[in-house]
Amino acid sequence: MSPLRGFVLKEFRHILRDRQTLVILLLLPLAQVVLFGFALRTDVRGVRLLVVDPVPDAATLALRGRFEATDVFRVVRVLPTTDDLAGWFRRGEADQALVMGPRFAQTLARGEGAQVLVVTDATDPNTGSTMQAYAAAVVQGYERELRAARPGTPAPGVEIVPETRMRFNPTLESVNLFIPGLIALVLTVVSALMSAISLSREKERGTMEVLLVSPLRPWQIIVGKVLPYLALGFGNVLSVLGAAWLVFRVPFRGSVLLLLAECLLFIVTSLALGVLIAARTGSQRTAMMGALMGLMLPTTILSGMIFPISSMPAWLQPVTHLVPGKWFILISRGIMLKGVGLEHLWRETLVLAVMTLLLLVAAVRSFDVRLD
């Protein structure tokens, strides 16, 4: 039996024997998929729409009809004036208001721009901009319908909110956006946190000393410790992707093989981070805190997984470059949602690969230094 093989085998035994942890590691990612998929949605449903229609006519009724026909909007009240608009928003009884200009049909018929004002409760800016985009889309749809109905006539104008098109994720399914981020998060937990804990456990229990005195080389010890977590992490990738596809029909527009290869790269990144943390900390407890605070928080907040990086303040945006999860999320979103290949993602992949290489070197070196 080669030294390394026996050592890897032992590490698998540790993992398999700690049933509770194993079950958590296998089920937690699946629970997270379901949680993120169902609960943490930024796509909106049941927007309470207030309609202000001073002089109802055929055109305003048609536009109102279009809003009611969607499953996104629910008209809560039709008001004659805008007087109480602010009150409705303040009381939280409406999310959005559609204000129609006077003489709507007449203006339209003359081919002048008719006025529509969309007022949105932007208390939550993300939801706000989503609602805004939905409303704009409905108004545009109506405009297209008008134009199609009267070909040849000069373009009838409905004053349009600047055009926004939700590309790649036309139905604005937030679960599609979350799955890549979720994989990043799960891999950070399983690969980085668990390998950090398992390495620092050896240090804490004194078995590391015995391993270091043995003929095993430091790199063999590291490889032996992290290899099982590579397998576990890869298993998690498969189960998360499988669940995402089965339950939420998340699209895989690009190469699945490329996606898996990129996942593997990111697992190695996370493992290197785990080793680095274990080498720099003295106990399981600090290693765990280090991994949670130092990795999970940035991966959740700064990776673009939940909060768009473009809406972060200018000084914070460069900081996100340092978060490996950001690059992985860019890559996996590109593959899954846009269906692009390495020709468009080589830059991100290169960044991640270089990062991984540096981390690996740092990890092995700081591990070597810890011999004294």
Added chain:
Amino acid sequence: MSAPVAVEAYELTRRFGDFTAVDAITFQVAEGEVFGFLGANGAGKTTAIRMLTGLLAPTSGRARVAGHDVYTETEEIKRSIGYMSQRFSLYEDLTARENIRLYGGIYGLTDAQVRARTAELLRRLGLEPYADAPVRSLPLGWKQKLAFSVAMIHEPRVVFLDEPTGGVDPITRRQFWEMIYDAAEGGTTVFVTTHYMDEAEYCDRVSIMVDGRIAALGTPRELKERFGVESMDEVFVRLARPEAGAEDAS
């Protein structure tokens, strides 16, 4: 010294910044000898052992273990020594059999060798009925004996035992020392640290470290005669805590 030398150190020194943990220690240990390496906590024993086992590079001086240089041949040293740390070094969630197999594999034994050693070792320790129970369920004494046997699995030329009997009951300690003698008779050099002075009496020779230096080196009998005392305990107190020894004398 006529017998072949297993461990030799010449003015071996290790400094950490301004602090000199090990200060130019010189000694030789013969093959098959049981060498007691004594000293109070913080006297520099652990640092010295780390240098001899290839874990730590010396600042200056020379040392050879099993004929290999501690600067350049640490890999060869690691293959020819066994090591048992003061903390229990087996994996508690693995069985005795699995622990033996693991270390056998790490030290490059073949599968057949591992099987043979495992059977022999379990029989000798009387552990056969518990071979497949997790090590954590064994009494401490058995765990220590198992740990020692595992450290000896590859029949090393030198075995380093760092306080192997800490927290073990007197009967088990006696049994443990019988195992140490067996190993020495088999030709393995035993390099052992301990805080129990009755154990120091069992050693062929002892060295006593004080503040990074070797304050005394010789057979237990020589040391007792030199200090004119009855036990190693008194020798140790005289050297390690001179002020306490002076009080005793007055």
